[in-house]
Amino acid sequence: xxxxxxxxPLWADLLAVSIGSLQGALFASQFRDRRVDLLGVAxxxxxxxxxxxxxxxxxxxxxxxxxxSNWYLAAAVLxxxxxxxxxxxxxxxxxxxxxxxALTIGLFGAIGSTKALAMGLPEIPAVFVGVVSAVxxxxxxxxxMNLTIAMMxxxxxxxxxxxxxxxxxxxxxxxxxxxxVAALAGATTTVLLRLLAVRFGWTLPEQRALSRLPRWxxxx
Amino acid sequence: xxxxxxxxPLWADLLAVSIGSLQGALFASQFRDRRVDLLGVAxxxxxxxxxxxxxxxxxxxxxxxxxxSNWYLAAAVLxxxxxxxxxxxxxxxxxxxxxxxALTIGLFGAIGSTKALAMGLPEIPAVFVGVVSAVxxxxxxxxxMNLTIAMMxxxxxxxxxxxxxxxxxxxxxxxxxxxxVAALAGATTTVLLRLLAVRFGWTLPEQRALSRLPRWxxxx
Amino acid sequence: xxxxxxxxPLWADLLAVSIGSLQGALFASQFRDRRVDLLGVAxxxxxxxxxxxxxxxxxxxxxxxxxxSNWYLAAAVLxxxxxxxxxxxxxxxxxxxxxxxALTIGLFGAIGSTKALAMGLPEIPAVFVGVVSAVxxxxxxxxxMNLTIAMMxxxxxxxxxxxxxxxxxxxxxxxxxxxxVAALAGATTTVLLRLLAVRFGWTLPEQRALSRLPRWxxxx
Numbered sequence: 001x002x003x004x005x006x007x008x009p010l011w012a013d014l015l016a017v018s019i020g021s022l023q024g025a026l027f028a029s030q031f032r033d034r035r036v037d038l039l040g041v042a043x044x045x046x047x048x049x050x051x052x053x054x055x056x057x058x059x060x061x062x063x064x065x066x067x068x069s070n071w072y073l074a075a076a077v078l079x080x081x082x083x084x085x086x087x088x089x090x091x092x093x094x095x096x097x098x099x100x101x102a103l104t105i106g107l108f109g110a111i112g113s114t115k116a117l118a119m120g121l122p123e124i125p126a127v128f129v130g131v132v133s134a135v136x137x138x139x140x141x142x143x144x145m146n147l148t149i150a151m152m153x154x155x156x157x158x159x160x161x162x163x164x165x166x167x168x169x170x171x172x173x174x175x176x177x178x179x180x181v182a183a184l185a186g187a188t189t190t191v192l193l194r195l196l197a198v199r200f201g202w203t204l205p206e207q208r209a210l211s212r213l214p215r216w217x218x219x220x
Numbered sequence: 221x222x223x224x225x226x227x228x229p230l231w232a233d234l235l236a237v238s239i240g241s242l243q244g245a246l247f248a249s250q251f252r253d254r255r256v257d258l259l260g261v262a263x264x265x266x267x268x269x270x271x272x273x274x275x276x277x278x279x280x281x282x283x284x285x286x287x288x289s290n291w292y293l294a295a296a297v298l299x300x301x302x303x304x305x306x307x308x309x310x311x312x313x314x315x316x317x318x319x320x321x322a323l324t325i326g327l328f329g330a331i332g333s334t335k336a337l338a339m340g341l342p343e344i345p346a347v348f349v350g351v352v353s354a355v356x357x358x359x360x361x362x363x364x365m366n367l368t369i370a371m372m373x374x375x376x377x378x379x380x381x382x383x384x385x386x387x388x389x390x391x392x393x394x395x396x397x398x399x400x401v402a403a404l405a406g407a408t409t410t411v412l413l414r415l416l417a418v419r420f421g422w423t424l425p426e427q428r429a430l431s432r433l434p435r436w437x438x439x440x
Numbered sequence: 441x442x443x444x445x446x447x448x449p450l451w452a453d454l455l456a457v458s459i460g461s462l463q464g465a466l467f468a469s470q471f472r473d474r475r476v477d478l479l480g481v482a483x484x485x486x487x488x489x490x491x492x493x494x495x496x497x498x499x500x501x502x503x504x505x506x507x508x509s510n511w512y513l514a515a516a517v518l519x520x521x522x523x524x525x526x527x528x529x530x531x532x533x534x535x536x537x538x539x540x541x542a543l544t545i546g547l548f549g550a551i552g553s554t555k556a557l558a559m560g561l562p563e564i565p566a567v568f569v570g571v572v573s574a575v576x577x578x579x580x581x582x583x584x585m586n587l588t589i590a591m592m593x594x595x596x597x598x599x600x601x602x603x604x605x606x607x608x609x610x611x612x613x614x615x616x617x618x619x620x621v622a623a624l625a626g627a628t629t630t631v632l633l634r635l636l637a638v639r640f641g642w643t644l645p646e647q648r649a650l651s652r653l654p655r656w657x658x659x660x
Contacts, residue, residue, distance in 0.1 A: 039599060040592030054499075059274075061283040063501040067556075070564040116287075124290040139364075144579075146588045148366045152260035159259060279494075281503040336507075344510040359584075368586045372480030379479060 008111060014071055016104045017049045018079035023101055024048025024141050025083030026090055031145070038084070044141055045080025046073070051140035056112045056133040060119055102194040105162050106187035109134040113166040113186070114179055123170045130166030134190070135159050157197040165190025228331060234291055236324045237269045238299035243321055244268025244361050245303030246310055251365070258304070264361055265300025266293070271360035276332045276353040280339055322414040325382050326407035329354040333386040333406070334399055343390045350386030354410070355379050377417040385410025448551060454511055456544045457489040458519035463541055464488025464581050465523030466530055471585070478524070484581055485520025486513065491580035496552045496573040500559055542634040545602050546627035549574035553606040553626070554619055563610045570606030574630070575599050597637040605630025 025045030050066045050073070057064040066072035083090060090097060112133025116126040135151055135158060142149045151159050169186025173179060196202065245265030270286045270293070277284040286292035303310060310317060332353025336346040355371055355378060362369045371379050389406025393399060416422065465485030490506045490513070497504040506512035523530060530537060552573025556566040575591055575598060582589045591599050609626025613619060636642065 037592070040589075043592060043599070058278060058498060059284060059287055061281075061501075064499060067499055067561055067565040067569070070562045073564045073568055121287055122290045124293045125287040128293055129287070143363065143583065144589055144592065146366065146586065149260075149364055152257070152263060152364065159263070278498060279504060279507055281501075341507055342510045344513045345507040348513055349507070363583065366586070369480075369584055372477070372483060372584065379483070 008107070010071065012107070013111070014075045016107050017053070017066075017072055018075045019049075019097075019100045019104045020052070020108075020137050021045040021049025021076040021079040022083035022090070023097060024137065025080040026087055026097075027141065028145065029084055029087050041084045042077055042080045044144055045083060046076040047144055048137040048141040049076040049079065050137065052108050052112070052133045052136035055136040055140075056115070056129055059129055059132060060116060060121075098198055099195065102161075102191045102198075103187075105134040105158070105194065106165055106190035109162045109166045109190055110169055110183040110187040113169050114173075114183055117170065117173055117179075123174060126170050127163060127166045130169070130186075131159060131162045134162035134166075157193060157202055161190045161193035161197065164193055228327070230289075230291065232327070233331070234295045236327050237273070237286075237292055238295045239269075239317075239320045239324045240272070240328075240357050241265040241269025241296040241299040242303035242310070243317060244357065245300040246307055246317075247361065248365065249304055249307050261304045262297055262300045264364055265303060266296040267364055268357040268361040269296040269299065270357065272328050272332070272353045272356035275356040275360075276335070276349055279349055279352060280336060280341075318418055319415065322381075322411045322418075323407075325354040325378070325414060326385060326410035329382045329386045329410055330389055330403040330407040333389050334393075334403055337390065337393055337399075343394060346390050347383060347386045350389070350406075351379060351382045354382035354386075377413060377422055381410045381413035381417065384413055448547070450509075450511065452547070453551070454515045456547045457493070457506075457512055458515045459489075459537075459540045459544045460492070460548075460577050461485040461489025461516040461519040462523035462530070463537060464577065465520040466527055466537075467581065468585065469524055469527050481524045482517055482520045484584055485523060486516040487584055488577040488581040489516040489519065490577065492548050492552070492573045492576035495576040495580075496555070496569055499569055499572060500556060500561075538638055539635065542601075542631045542638075543627075545574040545598070545634065546605055546630035549602045549606045549630055550609055550623040550627040553609050554613075554623055557610065557613055557619075563614060566610050567603060567606045570609070570626075571599060571602045574602035574606075597633060597642055601630045601633035601637065604633055 022045065024047065025041050027048070028041045028044040050064075053066055053072075054064040066076075109130040113126045113130030116129035117123075121129065138158070139149055139151060142151075165186040165188075167186075168189045169182045172182035172185055177185075242265065244267065245261050247268070248261045248264040270284075273286055273292075274284040286296075329350040333346045333350030336349035337343075341349065358378070359369055359371060362371075385406040385408075387406075388409045389402045392402035392405055397405075462485065464487065465481050467488070468481045468484040490504075493506055493512075494504040506516075549570040553566045553570030556569040557563075561569065578598070579589055579591060582591075605626040605628075607626075608629045609622045612622035612625055617625075
């Protein structure tokens with residue numbers, strides 16, 4: 001069950017952080033009526049990019065990796081400012097950003113759950129830590145902007161894609177598949193699910209009580 | 221002053237988590253206009269059930285117990301889904317749920333403050349950790365749903381019941397009473413206060429400045 | 441690059457916590473329509489006073505200092521109740537409170553960043569930890585009151601003052617200046633910037649895209 005932590009190159013980790021941060025800033029920039037100032041956009045971008053990793057490390061009882069190097073905060077703040085300044089350009093690149101973002105949640109989920117497995121956490125918490133790594137940044141973004149958490153609402157399968165991918169990863173590791181292979185399979189699952197959900201508008205059913213389940217449950 | 225941590229059977233801990241989670245899901249299910257989807261209800265239920273314990277362990281500098289076993293997350297998610305599917309049934313059992321919930325905050329408060337004392341925390345922080353354990357889940361629920369925190373508002377004495385019970389516990393331990401006895405007395409205090417507050421509609425006075433204190437302070 | 445942690449007398453630390461807590465309670469008391477009760481005001485005040493320090497210690501992987509002594513919570517709760525009871529008096533002392541508050545964010549920022557440096561964190565994270573120490577309480581206050589985070593919006597330079605001061609501190613330590621001298625210079629920078637911003641109504645520009653930057657960027 002033990003896994004070696006997935007060591008990815010620093011540049012890949014920073015790229016993922018930067019994409020998250022850039023997206024967070026683009027998102028915050030839309031809300032002109034909220035009069036978010038320059039600093040606010042930088043803060044929200046940074047929180048989006050770094051939030052998942054910081055929550056992951058807090059759950060694992062470690063000093064957050066973003067606190068142990070100058071690069072993470074610098075990359076996150078620069079990406080947020082870039083996102084704000086060049087928002088027209090990036091808005092035109094929306095499809096490209098969506099792909100990058102899908103790669104980012106796939107990567108963050110894989111890093112989070114392999115790190116959790118490597119520290120000896122059981123399977124279900126390892127999946128949970130992976131999901132928190134992947135979506136924590138966007139939850140933090142919505143909390144700081146006082147919006148309803150996007151992930152909670154009927155929409156494209158963001159957290160589900162992260163959960164399915166990390167579950168695949170953890171399951172493969174449990175069957176003895178090498179960590180790197182499992183991580184690639186898990187991240188690919190997340191990326192594909194996320195992109196297909198965006199492309200075909202897949203959503204989860206709204207919550208419903210048993211009495212309103214599909215007719216075959218209660219024929220008359 | 222030192223206390224041995226209250227070791228309760230795993231099934232009791234999981235029962236408390238499940239009741240919290242079930243309640244959180246029932247609560248989230250009411251808000252149809254917010255279009256919380258299946259996943260959202262599961263997330264909010266899980267956060268309600270596990271939030272108090274996770275915040276407790278973060279404050280104590282430990283890896284959250286819910287991360288160290290498969291059972292906690294599994295129980296929380298299943299209870300949340302059950303709460304959503306069977307909401308009509310549970311709504312009819314409202315009185316029963318209220319009693320279970322009072323037991324849960326009593327139990328969580330006692331576990332939290334004895335754990336804090338066992339780790340060498342002083343009395344006042346031990347009471348604080350107990351209260352956070354008891355009410356943290358419902359605070360997290362309201363944050364994630366972007367609602368005003370229920371606990372802050374005029375209503376039945378939720379946090380006060382937790383605070384009184386953990387204060388009784390910590391006080392008794394300080395006078396040399398064995399941990400188990402103190403924990404029972406503390407939890408009983410919380411449960412009774414909470415149920416009496418619900419039954420008789422007790423509330424705290426709204427905030428007021430000195431100039432509007434009761435007349436006997438400023439006779440004329 | 442290493443710095444000795446700034447040990448300040450307990451009374452000074454408690455004074456800073458109390459001022460933060462008192463301010464938080466005054467702030468919460470304004471919102472009569474939200475029907476925040478006595479307990480809510482006490483909770484919000486306490487969260488404002490202690491939040492920055494608790495977030496700082498969580499980021500540094502330590503048991504929060506407020507959990508290691510009875511004094512912090514006691515001082516925070518008492519100050520919050522005092523703020524609520526004497527709000528008319530304190531409202532008249534607004535200018536005095538603004539000065540005390542500027543001192544508080546200067547002090548919290550200096551304590552936070554020297555503590556981070558002493559634990560071996562690099563420069564940029566040390567500045568970040570200082571800013572979180574200084575403004576974390578007010579962010580937590582706004583989250584708990586379900587308000588938009590004040591710091592995000594066009595207004596007086598709260599977080600910027602904290603960031604500039606801690607950057608001065610960290611920069612001076614990097615050039616070999618003794619910690620105490622650097623801390624004094626950093627805290628003074630924060631206090632002055634904050635007071636000047638309040639006095640002259642300085643604000644940050646609102647966010648803007650490149651196409652709407654000042655005319656000299658795009659002459660026609």
